[in-house]
Amino acid sequence: MSFGNIFTQVAVLFILILVGYLIRKLNLLDEDTTSKISNLAMTVFLPSMIISSMQIDFDRSMVNKILLLILVSMVAYGISIAMAFLLKFIFKNDSDLGIYQYVLIFSNVAFMGYPVVEAVLGKEAIFYTAIYNLPFNLFTFTIGIYLLSKGNSDYKFSAKSIISPATIAIVFGLILFVTGIRLPAFLNNSISLLGGVTTPISMLVIGSMLANSSAKECFYNKKLYFVTFLRLVLIPLVVYLLLNNRVGDSMIAAIPVVMTSMPAAANAAIMANQYGSNTTLASQSVFLSTLFSVLTIPIINMFLLG
DSSP, X not given: OOHHHHHHHHHXXXXXXXXXXXXXXXXXXXXXXXXXXXXXXXXXXXXXXXXXXXXXXXXXXXXXXXXXXXXXXXXXXXXXXXXXXXXXXXSTTOTTHHHHHHHHHOBOIIIIIHHHHHHHHOTTHHHHXXXXXXXXXXXXXXXXXXXXXXXXXXXXXXXXXXXOHHHHHXXXXXXXXXXXXXXXXXXXXXXXXXXXXXXXXXXXXHHHHHHTSOHHHHTTOHHHHHHHHIIIIIHHHHHHHHHTTTOOOHHHHHHHHHXXXXXXXXXXXXXXXXXXXXXXHHHHHHXXXXXXXXXXXXXXXXXXXX
């Protein structure tokens, strides 16, 4: 896929984000409605998209790919976690260090990751992307909460927090995939239609969330520029160099590069608010990284994936 094609695909997503931004500014959406739509996307549309993508014929050779992809995912997260750990030696005594570390580790795998993977690698890559994203919830609700809740004595970890609709959908989809069970046409078509809503709804939600952030202030935060560079450029580059010529399957090697080139996770602000961290900075991180990702995603994927 050429640079122009990748840029076009990402630009389409950004325009949808811009529409969401304008809708919020025109008061056609408010914070409560945005939150409800976001929950709807995560509990209905995205799980439907995942299940629909897993309605494919079982092939034993795919089992090795799945296991390899989980290993590759752990390696990619390991790189991000290591960089986040090293960040504390650069941002010494910064009370917002946890936010910057969270941004480095967790990219926007759901709202932007799936749509971009589909645009760059094709619909069949959604199946493998769902497998790659399995560790996301595990790390978000363990390491992620630890980083955001430093100094918050009211937080108590619960294993139930790791379970999410997306995780349940992946497990259910894998059962259908391995057993060869096919959903009835009327049910499969319904799920497929619901899954098809994921991309536009997700982009509108991101735009609405960004409209509520202090956008101007983030352009004066030098640390945020540095973290955004690490998030969008350095991490995918390191992942590529580490996996290049070591993973034989081109799709398995490409998915981690695409996913690590995503901007900061859209849930950063929500998580920061829930666990007593700097919500404003988290929102600014999402805004700035999403803004620059319109240019960096096509460039990274074009030059690294060709």
